[in-house]
Amino acid sequence: MARKRYDESSGAGEHHERWLISYADFITLLFAFFVVMYAISIVNEGKYAVLSDALGNAFGGRGAAQQVNTHVEPVLPLSHxxxxxxxxxxxxxxxxxQALAENLSATLLPLMKSGQVRxxxxxxxxxxxxNASVLFEQGEAVLHRDAREVLRQVADLLKDHPHRIEVEGHADDLPIATPQYPSNWELSAVRAASVVRxxxxxxxxxxxxxxIGHGSTRPVAPNDSPVNQARNRRVAVMILASAPEPLAPGLQ
Known part of the structure; x- marks a missing residue:
């Protein structure tokens, strides 16, 4: 008996709901994707290890995936x-x-013990x-020979440092009026310049x-006795510390 031919126009055997299968597969994959994303968003070493093994087994065989390193170094702000x-x-x-101050103290120790240097x-x-008496004759601005030797040792310690240096000359209130130094201003300034040179x-x-010459304007003691006047006749050498840079915003 001849087989009955399929009548394509009759529509027999046609399924109009086949799209549901593809849709269900898509929904399943989408759900799996969001589950994976949720798992990744939670920093948990155990979950990372399980997920890594599962993905490795699924796509590359057992052992294909390596354990994810969840240790993340903290990133400090630039200001810190x-x-x-x-x-x-x-x-x-x-x-x-501090090291320079210690070296200077060691070099000047004999004069510090006698109270002539601080x-x-x-x-x-x-x-x-x-004290000016260590460096100059009274009313003069020419350095003693011994003073020159001591100051050369100080210069040897200072020459390799980057710091700025201010040399200040100071005088007592006794007036001076000579052709070379009309006042204590000139005398103190020339004494400072002698040390600088x-x-x-x-x-x-x-x-x-x-x-810098300060004359008698910055005494360290009242000019009421020869001893105090001798204290006020001095040369001060200031090795300036570098100005600190301002803090960056964030830690001020």
Whole structure:
């Protein structure tokens, strides 16, 4: 008996709901995708390990996936990094100044013991206060030979440092009026310049140096006795600390 031919026009055997199968597959895959995304969003080492193994087994065979390293180094803000570097630079600067102050004290120790020289350190820098009688004859601005030797040793310690140096001349209130020095202003300024000139000869860069004459305007003791007047006749050498850089925003 001849097989009955299929009548294509009759529509027999046609399924109008086949799109549901593809739609269901799509929904299933979409659900799986969001589950994976949710799992990844939670920082949990155990879940990462399970997910890594599962994906490795599914796509490349057992052992194909390596364990995900969930350890993440914290990222510091730029301001923290900048301020940390500046703090480290400031610490090294303090250590350099402290070492310089110790070397200067060792060099000037005999004069410090006799009370003719003082070495101090503060936030502004290192101060060396030298009694004028150690350096000059009274009313003169020419350095003694012994004083020149001591100052050369100081210059040798200072020449390799970058700090600015201020040399200040000070006088007592006794008036002076000579053809060379009409007042204590001139005398104190020339004395400071004499020390600056010796430092330059000793290798200290000239742009780092400045000479200042204060006359009798900044006494360290009342000018009421010869002893106090001798204290006020002095030369002060100030090694200035580098100005600290401002903090970056965020840690001020």
């Amino acid at each position: 990094i900048v301020n940390r570097k500046r703090a480290e630079a400031a610490r090294r600067e303090r250590e350099r100044l 070495v101090t350190q503060n936030a502004r820098g290192i101060g060396i206060e030298i 010796l430092f330059i000869e000793g290798g200290v860069a000239a742009p780092r140096l400045s000479a």
